[in-house]
Amino acid sequence: MLVIALGADYDLDADGGEIAFDLFLGVPKHVAPVVLHNSGLTVDGWVPVDFFTLETSHRDVYALGDCTSVGTPKAGVFSEGQAISAASAIVARARGGEVQRYDGSAACYLEFGHDQVARVDIQFMHGQPPHGALSGPQHDLLVQKADFGSSRVRRWFGRDWVSY
Numbered sequence: 001m002l003v004i005a006l007g008a009d010y011d012l013d014a015d016g017g018e019i020a021f022d023l024f025l026g027v028p029k030h031v032a033p034v035v036l037h038n039s040g041l042t043v044d045g046w047v048p049v050d051f052f053t054l055e056t057s058h059r060d061v062y063a064l065g066d067c068t069s070v071g072t073p074k075a076g077v078f079s080e081g082q083a084i085s086a087a088s089a090i091v092a093r094a095r096g097g098e099v100q101r102y103d104g105s106a107a108c109y110l111e112f113g114h115d116q117v118a119r120v121d122i123q124f125m126h127g128q129p130p131h132g133a134l135s136g137p138q139h140d141l142l143v144q145k146a147d148f149g150s151s152r153v154r155r156w157f158g159r160d161w162v163s164y
């Protein structure tokens with residue numbers, strides 16, 4: 001089994017031309033890594049996958065995150081949910097059991113300063129218009145946001161926050 005999670009590269013040559021600016025905050029156009037194009041896995045520039053299981057058109061080959069055309073925004077919070085579904089699909093193939101189908105939902109925190117944090121819960125369900133809800137800004141979401149970050153560090157690196 002293969003899981004492709006190569007992210008996206010920047011196409012720095014796209015959209016040439018010059019822009020006059022005092023302060024410019026720009027995000028370059030994203031493209032799938034060239035190795036994926038060369039492998040023949042891309043369609044219209046991205047790797048198509050089954051929305052619910054993240055399996056590609058090739059059996060036992062999964063792709064997730066920024067390199068896919070799964071239909072959710074290219075953000076880590078969505079990649080994380082996709083990884084959980086792909087992992088559960090692989091476990092189900094190997095041992096049987098339920099697949100935790102991807103549901104396109106994620107949450108994002110917004111800092112307002114003065115210890116005020118808001119949270120957006122949003123869902124991009126396959127075939128349906130996206131919908132979301134805003135909570136806050138409020139103080140208790142500051143604690144929740146800190147826990148969101150530290151729980152990932154603990155899970156991924158097996159330890160609490162340290163200064164890197």
Ligand SMILES: Cc1cc2nc3c(=O)[nH]c(=O)nc-3n(C[C@H](O)[C@H](O)[C@H](O)COP(=O)(O)OP(=O)(O)OC[C@H]3O[C@@H](n4cnc5c(N)ncnc54)[C@H](O)[C@@H]3O)c2cc1C
Pocket residue numbers: 005006007008033035064065066067074075076077078079
């Ligand atoms: C400045 C910035 C801020 C962001 N802030 C947020 C945020 O606040 N919240 C949020 O949810 N998302 C955020 N994102 C988006 C988030 O980082 C991406 O959506 C997420 O990391 C995508 O995960 P991924 O696993 O698909 O790819 P990546 O995390 O990009 O991982 C791909 C990996 O594959 C490796 N790779 C690529 N090609 C090859 C190769 N040929 N061989 C071997 N390895 C290879 C790369 O080195 C990389 O480690 C931000 C992105 C940027 C750039």
